[in-house]
Amino acid sequence: MTLPTGDTIGILADNLKLRNSVLPISKENAIRWAKGLELPRGGETILYTGIMYQLIPYIAAMSKAQELIEDSWMANFVSVGRYVNKLINVSGFMAKPSESMQKSYNQILVNIALLLKEAGVNFGYLYEEELYSGALIYDLGVDDILKDHVHKVYNTFKKYKVKNVITVDPHTTNMLRSVYPAFIEGYDLYVKSYMEVLVERNLQPKNELTKEVVIHDSCVYARYENVLKEQRTLLNRAGVTVKEPADSGRFTLCCGGPAESLFPKKAIVNAKKRVDQIKNAANNGVTMCPICFVNLQKAANDEITIDDISNYLVQAYL
């Protein structure tokens, strides 16, 4: 038995509408990564995390619970869960994230902020006022609920007179750069991924990394946003030998992550296919998307290393 599609989408959409996020995350946990960095609040240019990296430990915990439910009698009760979820945050009880995972995903955001500072970029952060972009709800086609949320996000940017947004992941980049303009008349924000900003600023390495990595491009960066050169430029400039797996660049193979919320088993089958392709090229896979990172890491099962690109970049550029 698979998870009941309508009720699962319903819970995720209700969460966005009622709680501004598809899965519950406290404001304290969402902004913890920025502690000690002394980033100003708001400003003309901001780093916008879209709470994606912070949400992954919750998504991983939720997905574990879903895998158990998927083949059990409990799947029949997801519809009841949706009604209860409107009153009490049910997904909050189901998803207890691991602390070590939270720490490693928060570190990625710290890496990105430090790299941008090193490149001389002046940027602020919205702290607890930052909202999730709504990417998953967009993918699931719940546009009516998304529409209201998109305006909430945009109004927060306007409140702080934001003009330039630096994003940290492909899904948020796509939402803010290509999807929001279709929902908001007169949309006027300039959106770039942090990798694009680092290349544009011509950041130079301080240390040479004599390493070999296999690059896994995110479908969204590669096929929606045409971000393909930047990750290679930054790694090559640092002395890293970038190897390409079968199906690479614009024709990259999806990690399977987008199936995770409704069909966790299908997601892992796809991730394993991609891990095999990476394994055939070398033993270190590098990702630049939190969804690819978690999904491939899970499928790799310690047979190969999968790491976020920022963990390599800090070794070379800081």
Place this chain on the structure above:
Amino acid sequence: MALVNPSFIDEVKRSDEFNASACMNCGVCSAICPMGIELLPRKLFRYVLLGIGEKVLNNIEAIYSCLLCKMCEVNCPAKVHIAENVRSLRYVINKKVFKI
């Protein structure tokens, strides 16, 4: 026997982005789909164009299994907006079937 509903296309087509009629049924999309969804997108789009809503609604799992990864779209010789078309089908199902 399936019923034909000529107004089904109007329910699905929310903007000019929905261009299922550009599909020439070559099958490249099905051949390279990483999920191996043979039905998506060409057959489903044909059902929409023919107004056979019932056939579309019978394939909810395939429609929501699509990764929206656009591997099919970058290889499509007819430049069909496959991912956006699939999202349009989801929008209709969310409304009609799931009441979201």
